[in-house]
Amino acid sequence: xxxxxxxxxxxxxxxxxxxxxxxxxxxxxxxxxxxxxxxxxxxxxxxxxxxxxxxxxxxxxxxxxxxxxxxxxxxxxxxxxxxxxxxxxxxxxxxxxxxxxxxxxxxxxxxxxxxxxxxxxxxxxxxxxxxxxxxxxxxxxxxxxxxxxxxxxxxxxxxxxxxxxxxxxxxxxxxxxxxxxxxxxxxxxxxxxxxxxxxxxxxxxxxxxxxxxxxxxxxxxxxxxxxxxxxxxxxxxxxxxxxxxxxxxxxxxxxxxxxxxxx
Numbered sequence: 001x002x003x004x005x006x007x008x009x010x011x012x013x014x015x016x017x018x019x020x021x022x023x024x025x026x027x028x029x030x031x032x033x034x035x036x037x038x039x040x041x042x043x044x045x046x047x048x049x050x051x052x053x054x055x056x057x058x059x060x061x062x063x064x065x066x067x068x069x070x071x072x073x074x075x076x077x078x079x080x081x082x083x084x085x086x087x088x089x090x091x092x093x094x095x096x097x098x099x100x101x102x103x104x105x106x107x108x109x110x111x112x113x114x115x116x117x118x119x120x121x122x123x124x125x126x127x128x129x130x131x132x133x134x135x136x137x138x139x140x141x142x143x144x145x146x147x148x149x150x151x152x153x154x155x156x157x158x159x160x161x162x163x164x165x166x167x168x169x170x171x172x173x174x175x176x177x178x179x180x181x182x183x184x185x186x187x188x189x190x191x192x193x194x195x196x197x198x199x200x201x202x203x204x205x206x207x208x209x210x211x212x213x214x215x216x217x218x219x220x221x222x223x224x225x226x227x228x229x230x231x232x233x234x235x236x237x238x239x240x241x242x243x244x245x246x247x248x249x250x251x252x253x254x255x256x257x258x259x260x261x262x263x
Contacts, residue, residue, distance in 0.1 A: 003099050006068060007033050013067045015041045015081065017048060017057065019158045020097055021072035023231065025053065027103055041069065043084065047160075065089040070096050074163070076170045101190050101199055101221065104231055109193060110220040117208045117216050121261055125196045126225050129154065129237040131257040133206040136168075140175050150250055157234045157245055171203060178207045189216060192223040199223060199231075209261075 006012065007028060014021055017040055028034055039056040041063055042048050048057050060069075065088055073081060078095060085093055102108070124130050132147075132154050139147030148168060155164035177183075189201025198205055199221060208216050229236045242251055 003070075003094060003096060004103065006094065007031075007036065007070075009036075010068050011036055011038050013038050013041050013063060013069050014055075014072050015060065015069050015085075016072040016077075017042060017052060018073065018160070018163060019235065020074055020100065023104075024070065024072040024096055024100060027100070029053075038067065039063070043081070060085065061088060065091070067092070069093045072096055074159075074167070076163070076166050098187055105199070105221045105223050105227070108190075108219040109222055112188065113218050113220055114215050115191075115195070115218050117205065117213055120191070120195055120198075120205060120216070120218075121209050123194075123196045124198065127197070127237050128242050128254050128258065129235070130198070130202055130206055131254045131261060132237070133171075133202060134210065134261060135253065135257055136171060137175055137206065137210045140172055144253075146250070146253070150246070150254070153245065153250075154237065157237075157241065174203065174207060178211045178213075183208065183211070183213050185217065188219045191218045191220055192228065193220055194224075195220075197223060197225065197228050199228065 014025060014037055021040070025034075025037070028037060034053075037055055039058055040052055041058055041060040043060060045057065045059050050057055067090075069085065069090055069092065071078070071081065071085075071093055073095075075097065082093070082095075096103075121130065132150055135144060135147030136151035137147070138144045139151075151171070152164045152168050155167050159167070185201075185204060189205055190199040191197065192199065201218075205216060207213075229238065234241050242254065246254065
């Protein structure tokens with residue numbers, strides 16, 4: 001509610017121009033509060049446009065630190081950005097990523113539901129990203145030689161090459177934490193009410209599945225496939241994106257993995 005009230009009543013700066021920022025900006029526009037966005041902010045203007053949808057893109061060091069900054073970035077970049085903002089004297093900073101789903105789909109219809117990991121994976125339908133995550137884990141443990149490159153290729157659909165490589169490094173680090181028994185979740189995974197779409201937390205779900213963790217805690221949202229695709233766009237990875245971005249051999253492997261995971 002604090003975030004929603006801030007978006008509705010205050011002037012804000014959106015930090016970031018990647019996939020999280022695009023979804024957050026789309027949400028603000030759809031709800032009629034685009035006029036409350038002063039500008040975008042980034043660490044460096046290199047490789048960035050000067051304007052996005054009429055809003056100037058500025059380096060964060062050139063923005064007054066009394067602004068409200070909505071940090072619209074993935075968690076892989078969070079700590080270094082927070083440190084930089086702190087050094088620049090920013091005090092009113094809100095990381096919106098964990099709340100983006102509540103803002104998009106409404107509050108969960110159920111919280112803290114303990115579910116069977118294998119049952120969730122068996123019910124996933126209509127998207128292929130979970131198979132790619134499984135192949136990526138197998139690659140790290142020498143069960144295939146292409147899973148890592150397919151994972152990074154998927155990430156590059158909606159983020160920069162730098163971000164894709166950073167996400168891969170972060171994923172590998174999490175694999176070895178799971179391998180060593182560190183399976184604690186920072187926050188619950190988020191599922192559709194039919195348990196057939198993972199709105200957030202797919203990395204954690206597939207790690208739990210691979211390392212035979214029986215249960216996982218989830219929050220449940222009212223969401224169907226059409227609503228999810230509208231929200232996630234290319235991240236949904238439906239047949240349309242699969243055929244657009246991957247080779248025939250990669251598609252065959254991904255679909256074979258879907259069949260294997262359904263057993």
